[in-house]
Amino acid sequence: MPQGDSRTDSDTCPGGRVCRRHAAGEDPAKRDQILQGAMKEFLEKGFDGASVNEICRAAGVSKGTLYVYFEDKLDLFVALVAREREAIFAGFDALLKGDLPLEDKLTRFGQRLASTICTDHVVQWQRTIAGIVDRMPELGARFYEAGAQRTHDDLNALLRRERAAGRLDVPDPERASSQFIELTVAGIWRARLFGKRPTAPDPEEIEASVASAVQVFMAAYGRTRG
Template sequence: MDDSKCSARHAAGADPAKRGQILAGAKRVFMERGFDAAGVNDICRAAGVSKSTLYIYFDGKEDLFESMVEEERAKRFENVTSILSSDDPTVEVLHRYGCAVVSIVCSDEVVKAQRIIIGIAERMPALGARFFTGGAMRSQTALATYLRSAVASGQLAIPDVPRAAAQFLELSTATLWKPRLFGQRTVAPAPHEIEAAVTSAVTLFMAAYKVAKSA
């Protein structure tokens, strides 16, 4: 079937299946070649669409890359933020959230995307800023909302909640994420390594912010 013929049920550029097909092709090319070496023609071949069809759905390579990152991020974090809606003890919620986030940010595909962004951030700072806002800041914001509830209920005493949220995520990824990002670790950390790192992070975090019980 000619890829330029959109389904009669969808207006031009509104077929989710076609959009997903293009993004799947773009993902293969970007992950294999990086941003600079990936060409629109390469992406069209990988996706099995014409260039005219691609431009109905996306403005160009930068739009494609951002859309691909956002779609992958949405898939990966779909169930992660729901952890923070639990009524379980704060220690358990933080532990589960930390483990989930670390597993994602240390995964092969996410590390590859991070390296691509770092490589182009100097000449495309706006793209780098949007990547950070949509990723790291989203995780911190969700955690900050949870921490505010814990403060309001008297479980935690935190003078600067956004800072504390960032601190917890930094503590959780310590010894794991940067070695992955810079290639010292060539494979994702094992579950027991993530558990150990996050357990240490929770211990330190609670030592700093847990409300002391009255004698």
């Protein structure tokens, strides 16, 4: 079968069952195995420090197998960034489109955002991406636009809906979205990113930070209900 053919063949498995055998490069479990090994190497050593040999060793595959799934180290890195980006930012849009009152939505959104981007794993990814942005700015832009920017746009859309419903007096929803996101992690996220804070904030600190952010935001943009 030609490489890249998406069809699968059938084999007889133990017990007489019919099993599906994936074509070259089409086995999602094998692809995930490679990505898991690559993630370990990239997070520990950065893009430049991670070698294909070490990635293969960490993933438990041969070079030949890796190159069936990915063209080169950059292609592998881009695929891994895409997967992690989706995992990091999944679900934020659904949260903002729910039926909760605005302040509850902002609170839950802020708590989830602050908790997520301050974890060790996400901070490591942010540092890894930042380490190659000068040489590959398009990769950093892609990570931002499909992750952070998308979340920002979802919040922006919520603020526009709330303004249309008369619950917010917000002249520039896009700017207000950025302001709220910054408020939720004020004094926390940058300290984590640059190593000033070696551990993630506890839930109580995040709750306090987000509660303050919501209070400031609503004081600036909320409308008093009659």
